[in-house]
Amino acid sequence: MILSFVEHAGGSPEEPSLEALTLARELATATDAPLEVVAFGTEASALGDTLRAYGVETVHRVADDRLDTYAPEAWAESVAQLLDATDPEAVVAPGTDRGQEVLAHVGAKCDLPMAANCLDVELSEVYELSRQRWGGSLVEHARLDSDTKLLTAAPHEFSPETAVEAADTSVQPFEPTLDESAFRVSVDRVEESDESGVSLGEARVVVGGGRGIGGPEDYDKLETLADSLSGTVGASRAAVNEGWRPHDDQIGQTGTKISPDLYVACGISGAVQHMVGCKGADNILAVNTDPEAAIMQKADYAVVGDLHEVVPELNNALADER
Structure with missing residues (x-):
């Protein structure tokens, strides 16, 4: 199974997550494995309607009200426990600040290597990949070898593409066991920018x-x-x-x-x-x-x-x- 970490706003997946999902589906197709995702927040239940077009078979909605706001260690611990329960071949996250941070925590917790900002992945006995280094000024060719591979997709390098055939997507709650110490760092509020109009990252x-x-x-x-x-x-x-x-x-x-x-x-x-x-x-x-x-x-x-x-x-x- 290939697992992809999806960020969303009110149940609508963010574009970097759809980019990462495209890479994840390529890996799933190449290994003849099911494609599944993990998402946080009560509104993640709505993701199934959108993600079936991308070939996602299962949405693992992390069910804990405390995780509706971002808490990096708690989110990572939840993903680590999901890895124990599902044993995926690889976990693919978007190359956003949040995606990089969560997967780095997962790697540390599970003692797994992580390859960030991947541009291309070829399958053999190990994952042969190229990835951005030094902010994109250097392209590194590397090999990723572990029981579960952790990687993030470099932003704007994969165009979001739907699957040839839509999947019959199910949404399943996953209930992690979390200690209060995992919430030492969390987002307590979000303040909207005063700027109006299209954002810089989304402008055409x-x-x-x-x-x-x-x-x-x-x-x-x-x-x-x-x-x-x-x-x-x-x-x-x-x-x-x-x-x-x-x-x-x-x-x-x-x-x-x-x-x-x-x-x-x-x-x-x-x-x-x-x-x-x-x-x-x-x-x-x-x-x-x-x-x-x-x-x-x-x-x-x-x-x-x-x-x-x-x-x-x-x-x-x-x-x-x-």
Whole structure:
């Protein structure tokens, strides 16, 4: 059996979990094993309706009201106990902060190796895999050999795909035995961001600004361009460090990793940490006065020019189209 860890919002699976589920189904198909998932929260019961299209045969809903909020050690202990009860061939989690943390705890509790941020897995006597290291600047080829393999799917590397045939999915409660000490760390509240509009990680078009923008007031022209393209605005670490944009807008290794259809990078040099965050973009358009800037070499399209002249011209052209 292949087990996949699914994060959800109100019973609707998050996209990174569907990406991980696609990898898990590939492993299940290759080993002729059933595909099952584990999920937390009372609303996880609703997952069966969606996940049958992805070939999931069983949803193990962890039944403990204390686990409706995130508690990393308690969640990991629950998964570890489920592993004891079901003995899966592998456990696949999304490469999110939560997915990485839970599976790392599981590995420590069960004395199992874990491979994070996997890009590809080939089956032989052991799992031959490639995975991202150093924030995506290095691809490592490794072998994963254990009774139960633990791995996470690198974000934006697997497209969520439904199964050829839907499954007859059942939802089964799983009741772990948990000590209160497992709840030493837990989420006590969630505060919604004041920002409106599409989030940076989900936007299909992102317009980014770096140190070359010049100041916070000059982001207005980027906002106009993003609005015209039904996108959102991001920033480089340098711009965030200057205080021109909030950290929520930061694109890069220590910010948000984006995978839009189009990324328009304005006044951004293209340091490796930034490129880690935007390499998932289908197309990159760079605007920079320096033709030798790193991002100009990696962009699909490049405009050598002053962004303060180029971006207003783009805005005017798009306004004329409307």
